[in-house]
Amino acid sequence: MCTMHQIDTQKSEAFAENLIGMMNHGALSLLTSIGHRTGLFDTLKDLPPSTSKQIADASGLNERYVREWLGGMTVGRIVNCHVNGSNGREPLFSLPAEHAAFLTRDAGADNIGIFTQYIAVLGSVEDRIVECFKKGGGVPYSEYKRFHEVMAEDSGQTVMSSLVDTILPLAPGIIDKLKAGIEVLDIGCGRGRALNLLAVTYPKSRFTGYDLSEEAIDYARENAKHNNASNVRFEARDLTTFNDDAPERHYDFITSFDAIHDQARPDRVLAGIYKALKDDGVYLMQDIAGSSNVTENLDHPIAPFLYTASTMHCMTVSLAYGGLGLGTMWGKEKALEMLDAAGFKNVDVKQLDHDFQNYYYIVRKS
Numbered sequence: 001m002c003t004m005h006q007i008d009t010q011k012s013e014a015f016a017e018n019l020i021g022m023m024n025h026g027a028l029s030l031l032t033s034i035g036h037r038t039g040l041f042d043t044l045k046d047l048p049p050s051t052s053k054q055i056a057d058a059s060g061l062n063e064r065y066v067r068e069w070l071g072g073m074t075v076g077r078i079v080n081c082h083v084n085g086s087n088g089r090e091p092l093f094s095l096p097a098e099h100a101a102f103l104t105r106d107a108g109a110d111n112i113g114i115f116t117q118y119i120a121v122l123g124s125v126e127d128r129i130v131e132c133f134k135k136g137g138g139v140p141y142s143e144y145k146r147f148h149e150v151m152a153e154d155s156g157q158t159v160m161s162s163l164v165d166t167i168l169p170l171a172p173g174i175i176d177k178l179k180a181g182i183e184v185l186d187i188g189c190g191r192g193r194a195l196n197l198l199a200v201t202y203p204k205s206r207f208t209g210y211d212l213s214e215e216a217i218d219y220a221r222e223n224a225k226h227n228n229a230s231n232v233r234f235e236a237r238d239l240t241t242f243n244d245d246a247p248e249r250h251y252d253f254i255t256s257f258d259a260i261h262d263q264a265r266p267d268r269v270l271a272g273i274y275k276a277l278k279d280d281g282v283y284l285m286q287d288i289a290g291s292s293n294v295t296e297n298l299d300h301p302i303a304p305f306l307y308t309a310s311t312m313h314c315m316t317v318s319l320a321y322g323g324l325g326l327g328t329m330w331g332k333e334k335a336l337e338m339l340d341a342a343g344f345k346n347v348d349v350k351q352l353d354h355d356f357q358n359y360y361y362i363v364r365k366s
């Protein structure tokens with residue numbers, strides 16, 4: 001006998017509307033990413049209401065593409081269209097100042113355009129991810145063509161903009177020690193922007209950055225050369241066995257910026273950090289804010305984005321190397337459990353106003 005389920009049509013229609021909104025916003029994220037990459041938002045910010053030809057000329061881009069993009073930006077309510085074109089006059093477009101405040105390079109740490117780039121970065125490996133759903137395994141870091149470039153822009157927002165003024169003071173006394181001269185290590189340093197900034201700011205200290213990616217390390221070294229910073233060194237290195245390879249009690253200050261949860265073996269990396277830290281040293285771990293319990297993430301402002309990033313990158317790169325696959329949303333509970341298992345008995349967790357995406361763990365041995 002077949003049972004008919006009663007459907008609440010209002011609920012069902014509201015859900016369908018939600019799905020359509022989701023599809024529109026996903027599509028707009030791609031156009032927003034293009035607006036950021038091509039500099040179109042930066043150009044629009046400085047122009048009076050202009051035709052697509054004027055905007056294309058001012059940005060040095062192809063008019064046909066710019067016109068179509070402006071269509072999407074207009075119906076997406078990101079750009080204003082002042083003349084609708086029906087009376088034979090060409091449409092004029094402008095970017096409201098309130099929108100420019102979150103979409104242009106001048107917006108600094110508020111530029112959300114940077115983060116929309118992840119949608120295309122993740123989409124570029126969709127075929128590989130679908131294979132993983134069927135066969136398991138993962139997708140290695142090297143398959144994500146623009147990852148390190150976008151990640152460096154991302155941490156430019158969350159780390160670089162506030163490193164010296166806001167993040168370092170989370171570890172009381174560390175600035176004085178950096179000024180006097182100490183040994184510092186950055187784990188999973190990526191393109192090394194944070195470490196290069198510290199090396200220039202604190203010339204008496206010595207800085208080391210490790211990352212798996214040769215490409216990211218080459219970029220970091222070039223930057224150090226450009227800054228004439230001889231107190232920083234970068235090494236392409238797989239930290240999977242850092243628990244064995246780490247030098248004992250060598251570093252006064254160890255940092256990791258968004259770089260533990262996607263390690264193949266975060267447990268071994270944390271054990272290595274414990275081993276490499278001097279007894280009175282400090283480990284500053286910035287990692288994704290969230291709970292290990294999914295239902296506690298329902299009101300998290302970007303949880304859907306973070307679970308997507310996890311499925312299509314963070315969990316997956318770890319699994320590609322036979323790792324634990326913790327995922328982006330490993331959460332505070334799991335992080336504290338793993339820090340404790342690595343030996344750390346003194347952990348303070350903070351959040352900063354400019355960075356709702358991350359927790360800052362200030363970690364000591366005792």
Ligand SMILES: C[S@@+](CC[C@H](N)C(=O)[O-])C[C@H]1O[C@@H](n2cnc3c(N)ncnc32)[C@H](O)[C@@H]1O
Pocket residue numbers: 141151152155159187188189190191210211212213216237238239240256257258259262263264265
């Ligand atoms: C999310 S990114 C963060 C990069 C950088 N800290 C930043 O904030 O821009 C994580 C970094 O960890 C590095 N990584 C992942 N697995 C690694 C491993 N097994 N050994 C060393 N580095 C690794 C990646 O190459 C990547 O640069």
